[in-house]
Amino acid sequence: MTNSIPTLATALKRYPTTEALLSGKLTSPAFNFDFHEVEPIHDVFKPMAREQRYDVSELAIFTFLQAYAYNKPIVLLPVVLASRFQHGCIVYNTDYNKELTPEMLPGKKIGVRAYTQTTGAWVRNILSQEHALDFESVEWIIFEGSHLAEYTEPSFVKRAAPGVKLLPMLMAGEIDAGILGNDLPNDPKIKAVIPDAANAGRAWHDKTGLIPINHMLVVKRDLLRFRPDLVRNIYQTFKQAKEAAPVAPGAIDMRPIGYDKVTPSLELAIQLAYEQQIIPRRFTVDELFAESRTVLDDLA
Template sequence: MTETQIPIYTLLAEYGVTRALRNGEVSSPLLRLEYADYQPSNLGFKAFVREAAFQAGELAIVTFLMAKARGAPLVLMPAPISGRFQHHCIAYNAENRLLLPQDLAGKRIGVRAYTQTTGVWVRGILQNEYGVDLDNVTWVCFEGAHVEDYAEPPNVARGEPGQKLVNMLLDGSLDAAMLGSNMPDDPRLKTVIPDPHEAAKAWYERTGVIPLNHVFVVRDDLSKDRPDVVRELYRMLKESKSKAGLKGFDTRPYGVDANRKTLETIIHYSRQQGLIDRMEVDELFDDVTRALD
């Protein structure tokens, strides 16, 4: 650390791709990252989008889109923090019945929050790939949106505080639930979408879409006043990712063009589900972040 380094107040958890940043292995003579103390990082999302409390950091892509649509002073960097295919993230209890996408009409499906990014991806896939009428499902949720000025649709119901999605699946109070990375190794739980990994592979081969989860954003005043700092942040993120030693298929590609189809799709899904109004991919960036590659 030197006296000339610019402090950047940052919301960013430690993942494989950010570990080298968090432990100081990747550093810069231009800036130093001062990390906000939120564990997990999504506890800081509300402060980020409502108060612009951080100069830079991670947000769930749907949270960012909703905030941007409502005028939050944030711009996207083409530097995904996390991404994964989502077809496997909705489960049901096979002890009760067989449940396929075409069987979801009239059912109760649990999801942490209606605006949760995993939920938006999965609902979009169900609607656009399997013809599910999202309005004909009761979505049982437990948290509200991170952004202000958002009203949930009338087919959203609130679960009781402290309830667990897995337990509700097993006791029959939910027909299906979005579990994602919280899917337990339980033989009773099966995925609503059959052969989800093959389905995701075929979907990607047809669409070129890699579902993003968390993305990196900066406050627009930082980008306007110090574009050199924003470019340096991008370099540091890129270097930290390279040090993670990732192998195989890259679910976090860098660059605007590499993410354009994905961003077009999540914008489309978010509009279909009433989360945002009209929005174009290029509006998510400014002249500085759009030029990063």
Template sequence: MTRLTVALRRYPHTEPLLDGTVKVPGCELDLPEVEPIHRAFAPMVREQRYDVSELAVATLLQAVEADVPIAALPVVLHGNFHHRSISVWGGDGQLRPQDLRGRRVGVRAYSQTTGLWVRGVLSDTYGVRAQDVTWVTTEGAHVDGAPEPPNVEHTSAKLVDALREGDVSAVVMGARSADHVDGLVPLIGDWKDQQERFLDHHGWVPINHLAVVRKDLLRSEPGLVRALYQGLCAGIDAARPVEPSGSTRELVVRHGMSDTLLATLQTAIRYAREQELIASDLDAADLFADFNRYVGRI
């Protein structure tokens, strides 16, 4: 019996695999508790600590460019709209998205995927390029040696404190986290309308996290990886409601190769290039080349 170390957050669609409801034939799973899940990303890309891991899209793109020996699986574990993921203090209505030019904005790490999507929205919708803002961060990239543009600064202060004290004009933070901080309000006041327009225009919800696997395991045990992939797929299928509600999770969480998956990731690649997170002109389909080569043949 082969043992695999799998680092995944507990979502409704991963719970069947993690609690053993869905079995992986010939395999037992070691399931380290990693909370929040982004703490698994650096160990995965720096030392391949896990056999299979959840991984943020921006980290994946930087890892591919750095030839890190991991491969993406076509399994979307998490995603969201990010028009509500940038906040200001107090909500006096004086600061608009286009007013961020020349200002300082806090974000946990410049390579954070939420930040990637927020900067994409600011650029595509409001004409504010990543280079127009000074990005104040508390962490570096998960991928060793990943470059940062010159308009990135580091601070030891908590970003909410920096915002409260006026050292930054806005902070990038997931909506759930922002909801727990009194005083934070969305920079984009009509964020709901903007989300609807984004979905109407693109036809997809931004992806934050995919599943990835160590390349050596994929090449040496493709049948085992396919069995695990099928287990992830079964969990996603089991979590789908009988009557679709149109929730964001239903729209974004998916498995298998599709034009929607590739279009979403191609936009993420464009943003990563524009924001100087990567220098290579990657192709979304190439992210799954190893998956298709080894698992697709079985």
């Protein structure tokens, strides 16, 4: 009689670096993945942060930072699953504003799904650092609360009426600008607030050497505590999946793996989360990775 291997409930979006896992081309002899492909993926984040619904999960980095602040039993692994340059994610409707630049934003209404949304936090950092915008001079309109129930938004953040959605408000001219990510509409009247956004993002990377991390990999603390061998195997399996989708020559690695590779960008994420009142204190990267290093230090 053979012992059955464990099955791990796993919430993961399909990316080039996860395709081999989700397609079943890459498996592990140590465990089975039970994949939950939820669309949109951010619907996974609240149940993972609040109740640890999955053994292994993709998680927005700002959700993790708040989960860490509120002592949730989740462990961060040095695996970036998603990132993008965010300069093009703040947009306006030319039907109502013929022009809208970062310098014109003070006093305006900007919609964002949630104040703690990762894309919104990166955009506020861009506006603050590159365009000298005091983000408290803007009226932020949100449509959802934080993934963590313990969090209360700053006073300059206002909640939209129940049932109202961001994109319809932008299309109707009820807000001046909106921060959108994967749901950016393909509409010629919707334009980026930041001029030449694509080149601005690449220039930011060339100057800083950093990437704006969106999502990373986490596991339940109990999994690391009781089956550290599985966490080692999980990390190795994700590393193999990334190696199956190599970065093109000359391209930027937007999904780095390993402590040294993710630390500089993660340090900036922590700093701006603190500056934007998303977390109560500035953590160190060593704090965030202390638990995972106990089992991965020689691998990552």
